[in-house]
Amino acid sequence: MATAARNVTRKLGTFPAFHRVGGRRVLIVGGGGEAAAKIRLLAETSAELVVFAPELEGEARRDLEAAGATLNARFPEAADLADAALVFAATGDLDQDRAVRDLAKAAGIPVNVVDRPDLCDFFTPALVNRAPLSIAISTEGAAPVLARHVRARIEAMFSPRLGDLADLAERLRARVAEKIGSGDARRRFWAHFFTGPTAAKVLAGQVEDGEGEGEAAAAIDRAAAQSGTIGHVSLVGAGPGAEDLLTLRALRLLQEADVIVYDKLVPEAIVAMGRRDALRIYVGKAKGAHAASQDEINAILVREAQDGRRVVRLKSGDPLIFGRAGEEMAALRAAGIPFDIVPGITAAVAAAAENEIPLTLRDVASTLVVATGHDMRGDTLPDWAGLALSGATVAVYMGRSVATKVAARLIENGLSASTPVAVIENASRADRRAYAGRLDELAEIADRPELDGPVVIIVGHVVAESALGVTPLPLVALAA
């Protein structure tokens, strides 16, 4: 398939620059929805907003009050523009907008005329605001909706606290310059700093006032004394498989990681969301064919962090549910490696959501048990079986191969053979499948030859209240 080459002959007709408006007057002329949008945008700056509008619609009035803008219930005159930084013409009437533009031109003040690129001295960007850091996106008026789409992607990439980090860096700048003499060493320090543990804590909102400076001061002193710093490990939940069920924090950490260590159940598409040049280490475990033992995985995490790298340990679902995070945390603690944990959407919750299974339901089930089928391998009935008998909803992970045993033991111990069950494979993925039936049909369902992906089994009366809606309970197969 041929790929169209990028249009390199088109050049920008605008030059992105950041206009100083703090404390200066910015005029907005108009009282409708367009003016309201400009008021909201300019309210993100510390400009002094002055609105000229003979009539003001409700939305614009609310935005004007929220922005603390000054209202003049009339059309502006030449004297009103004196010393203004920028002028926006947003009256909705072309003749009036042209008149505003003429006033601005006569005063030599840059003007933006809403929806009339041909009359504009400058365009307003889609803005990602992490003050003092900002990102402005423009298509030169060609495709404003595309600019907003790009903005949404960028918003998702960066922590809302990125501005706090820029603030902290500004406060530290003099100390860094004083303590770290060479330019190269300073660059290395900042590169480490913005991806290091103090930055991670700032971005996660985990530092109190002044604490960031304290931690950073120590890091500056260390950097002055030596060149390397220790890395950091994030145990990150990748969710059940669908890319858009990844959390924004997981996405951000992935894009900052130097190393991504991932399991079999994490889709390649999610791993690919990481930085292109990140080192990717597959440690997937398949039944009978271990790619890496837990000890080996622990050693990888410790080694990479000790080499000063930011490591993302990506696990399917939530890292704390049957994810062996406990062992990894213990290894990291023992090695003195800083780490954090990012929750993910666990398989049972995703499976329930897409099949409309209310995991708890008034008068039906008030307890949710997350269990593993591995508990069924022994001869004693695991604790959760008792909870199932008393009406709890039970989500059984890794239960497919022991489904026959699960059903038989529960029935032997008094759970009704007609208790509804659901068997959900590949929850949230394109190839998902769901089956519902009775507990005494569980073995038959779980044995179906087409099932070859990860499966979660849900046992409980709530299944009858779901989209799988099964009372009485015929065997139902729902394809994706």
Ligand SMILES: C[S@@+](CC[C@H](N)C(=O)[O-])C[C@H]1O[C@@H](n2cnc3c(N)ncnc32)[C@H](O)[C@@H]1O
């Ligand atoms: C080692 S556990 C990991 C669980 C994961 N930490 C979580 O919170 O979902 C693997 C088991 O999770 C379940 N599982 C994971 N992803 C699934 C999916 N997309 N659909 C159904 N079950 C899934 C299956 O029972 C699978 O055998």
